[in-house]
Amino acid sequence: MGKVWKQARLLLKIRRLIPFIIEFFRSHEVAFFQKAIYMLGIIGYFLFPFDLVPDWIGIFGLADDITILMLILQKMIKDAPDHLKQKYGM
Numbered sequence: 001m002g003k004v005w006k007q008a009r010l011l012l013k014i015r016r017l018i019p020f021i022i023e024f025f026r027s028h029e030v031a032f033f034q035k036a037i038y039m040l041g042i043i044g045y046f047l048f049p050f051d052l053v054p055d056w057i058g059i060f061g062l063a064d065d066i067t068i069l070m071l072i073l074q075k076m077i078k079d080a081p082d083h084l085k086q087k088y089g090m
Contacts (some may be wrong), residue, residue: 029081
């Protein structure tokens, strides 16, 4: 239950996440390989034709996409430099 609440709180902070993500990818402190993995993970999941739950099922199909995105963002926040975490209150 704790992970679900953490993901919900992260989703509510989406306005702060956009500048955080931009600065994360522009940061010289984050290795290029790490940036490439995150980009491929985010883009690849949405371009991959097979979902965990098909999108035509409605809200459940969208929920798995949001969950995967939130898991990737949580990992990105964990790997971000400390000054970025402090700047955006992560």
